[in-house]
Amino acid sequence: MAGATRTPLVRADASRPEAVASLAMAIAVGLIAVGIASLFGLVPIDAAIGGVPTVTALGGLLVVLGAAVIGLGVGSALGYIETEPSPNAGLVATVGFAFVWFVLGGLTASLVLEGGLAWLPAGAVTGGAAFAMTAATREDIGSTLPAGAVAIVVGGTFLTGTIGPVWVWDLGFEQQASMTATFLVPAATIACGLLAGWAAATAYGGFGARGRRMGAYLLIYVNASAIIGVLFLLIAFTAVRGIPGLLTGATVGSGVGPTVSVLGVSVTLPVAVPFVMNGVSLLNDFQGVLPAIVGTVWLVVGAVVLAVPLGVGAAVFLTEYAERGRLTQAVEVATNGLWSTPSIVFGLFGFTFLVPRFGGNKSLLAGMVTLGFMLLPLVLITSREALLAVPDEYRDASAALGVSKWQTIRSVVVPAALPGVVTGTILGVGRIAGETAPILLTMTGGTFVSGDRAADVIGGFAFTSQPPFVTNPELLQATTALPFQLYALITAGVGLGDNVSNPVEFQWATAFVLLLVVLSFYAVGIGARYYFRRRLRHE
């Protein structure tokens, strides 16, 4: 049969070429790191690394990298390195290389020839050549030569100073824009690093199926670490920028904090963080965002009160009572539709539907209901999943004992699904707590709200003899919330200076507090999931 290829079961020792390949991979990863660092301005490209101008150093490394990659390929082709190359590099690599060379050729042509459509044939020629080259040769040549050549060409332009630190290319758009070296050099370095790193990883795996696996894994690992890196960077950056503002005027010591009375017992807190304990007023030493925090809390509470019973109830009906059919299908489509409806559309809806019904003003209540509507599909979907995950044996066992359906649901099904519901709700709340767009249209208050105007919902209830008999001015008043406050701070821009001594710090601190509030919901949610899963395993 097709057993044409018989390779030895145990691979011979191939440590030297592997060392070259891993060195090349290390250079590539290093170049990517330097490229990212210089994109963020941490390694300025007009400076020097160890006496050598950055651009020249990058160019040199790129040339070395390209040469190493080509060396690996040629070495394998000439039989110096024991590999198992496939007959060709595969369709993906071929098309990829063709594209890269098309772009490279086209860019060069349009730079040299200045305009016109000359870039098109030039790109087609280089792209076509790369395509033919990759497709027609064996994998060890086909997947290294084009990649190495890109690195050498790009590195060469850096080395020779064709593209130096002050290089600028006016794109000639009507709305003026230019490509500068500060962007192009790092970006090109990263791209070449990825390409050559992939080729080196392929060579490291000895080409063939194992080599491609290595190459793909390298890219996937880089991708995963990049995502985690971005996340870490975002949070760390906001924290570093936000903490000074948050801690402005913060003091620790007994009796310095404001007095809080809980159930008639007054406690004076031992810490004072004015940023989260004050509002904004002329008399304050330090301004804060207390009303926004209180507003956010009330919003979340309102949304949860509305959405959780509704969502869980609907989920119970769908999983326990309803037959699978038109209705469940319609509800599923509607829920998923609601889930993906843009938040601004919820805002518009709240604006036209809810606001006129709650006294005609933007109000806390309208915001609550709008966010509740947003939370509803999330709660419904996660509760549904949790309920479906409850094994039918539980229901059968309970039913076999002669317990009525509702009793079964209440005492067996819902408790078993509770962990899922709780976790899903917390994560959903984290999501809506940070939403800005809907409350923009339903609940906006002023940018700076004084501390004594923090919403006091419980104290606001009053009964009247007029319809609708229950009134709560606090609910019907506009208040503010953290996300909106941040938006207002951004749009207010320069005007901030009058109210806050250090507007930039104030903005970052607001962003940080918002991030803290939302992420703590997520931390609790994810923690709860781990806790429940752990407990489930132990039982």
Added chain:
Amino acid sequence: MTVALVASLVGFLLASPFTALPVALFLLAAGVGWVRYQGLTARVLTFAMTIATVLILLLITVYITVESIPVIRYETTTVFGVPVPGLRLFTETRWDAVAEPIRYSMVPMIHGTVMVTTIATAVAAPLGVAAALFLSEIAPGAVREVVKPGVEILAGIPSIVYGFIGFTILSPWASEQFRTTGQGSYLFVGIVVGLMALPTVVSVAEDALSSVPESMKSGSLAMGTTDWQTMTSITIPAAFSGVSAAVLLGVGRAIGETMAATVMLRGVPQLTEPLYNVFYGQETLTSLIANNYGNAHGLQMDALFLAGVILFITVLAISIGSQYIEWRMHRKLGGEV
């Protein structure tokens, strides 16, 4: 009880101050029912809650559509003598609510949304699918336990925070890099929005990839293929519809993303010159609403609602499309729907 509920609903719809009366009646009836016939009451209540979900979607559709009708009527053009309502919204490119002739063309915003969504998809789709592959097939247990919550947290960072960082850091930086006049570019809004759509793509695609039966993967591995070959030839093709549904949902998220676009874009509704100039960012459908709701009234407000309708319909279509694709995949794999 049902009567009371319907009555309160009607009252609410009519914005009547007497709404509280049927609400109270309903609560009373529900309370009595709960005490006396708990099972039946629960069933009816949960059914009502189910209906409420569908009702909300219907209400949204009806209310924002109704609000947008005047502007559709205003922007009527005649084609071959037949008046076509709303056609001028898409044939002209002028948006001007102040100076004559007053026009509310949606074209610049649609262009902006398309630009941002394209860039965001180019970022989120490949990275998201690769990350999903990593999570479901490649990552060792411990790494997975770190990366998966990480992706979830990425979804949790409020869009306004992304927007704020984009506005204060990315926009000035990009403006300096590309020597543009003023700040705000579709390129960077697209990248930020792509980052925000990424978690959606990752989690949905990961679900799809893990739903491919283990026996299929083992079957391929036992043939002596590498796990990468198994992924590309068995797992991804088998989960293809699920993965494309994930990308579609990501696109939906990107279209509807509001705050990052609002604070990072210029807020001037016009086309970029040339059309593919990604270094300038004007206005998207979402940012149009967020930027103008405050000072808009009359026809302009209705035009904002029209933008909302366009968004809503597009995203709803995408959502339904992706559900259909997922449903087909489950049927093909022989699993439960």
Added chain:
Amino acid sequence: MSETTPTTKTDRPAKTDQSTEADQPTEADQPANEPDVTTAADATNGDGATHTTAGETDEQVREEWREYDFEGMAKFAVEDLDVHYGDDHALQGVSIEIPENSVTALIGPSGCGKSTFLRSLNRMNDRIKSARVDGSVRIDGQEIYQDGVNLVELRKRVGMVFQSPNPFPKSIRENIAYGPEKHGDIETGPLARLLGRSDAAARDRLVEECLRDAALWEEVNDRLDDNALGLSGGQQQRLCIARCLSVDPEVILMDEPASALDPIATAKIEDLIEQLSEEYTVVIVTHNMQQAARISDQTAVFLTGGELVEYGDTDQVFEDPHSERVEDYITGKFG
């Protein structure tokens, strides 16, 4: 169990629980110097066949029960193989030599490690992250648990058929051609077509050959482009065997290949296994003792705790087992 299965094997009489029971009074065979036999086992044995024992009797496994001399070459030589799943000890010091071009059956109650043993022969246990393997497995004298082993090559030589049919969601043709294409032996991709070196004809020859060898050609030759998931269970399993043959393996491992099939499909698979054993080394796990007796040349019995208790010629193991526990097992007293 497939009591109703038409027995197609004629050179070896099919055995049922009753016949073995009748042939050999259990008490008589019990070695006198066996110190560890519990009274519970005695009681059940004495009371006849209607009882089930609570578990297995305690007895010392003897080395000679596991020795089996055969003519010809050994394909696999396994020495002191231990497999742990986390804290679970799934296989305990298994040593066994498996002869070439024959059918070796692995039987035993569920959870006795026979599947684990099978999966350690082509290192499919590597998939399970908590699995730890100690000991030595040699194929044709080459150790497969050492650094630098090419898993691709190993699994090409040692093919595997799984418990439930697992065809890929592709066409029948693509299912068969999958292995050779992935190993680069056949090229039919767009690039190969572009360069004019597509092996479509060679592929079609291979597909036909494999399907004929798996006794499936007649049934599917007119619908090679249909999705393989549309076949019946038995056809799917034979397709999986054909798929396994396509990479020209030396050994075929089968993990209860007929357990999900009806009696007629099972009979077809059993016929096929017998044919295959002329050219390939077949190692088959089964919980169906009649099946093992029908199709295998030699039988290895694993009992609880992952121990290999007895290994020998199938006739000997079924008719005259050395171990009392094995006898209890094959007479249906437990398991």
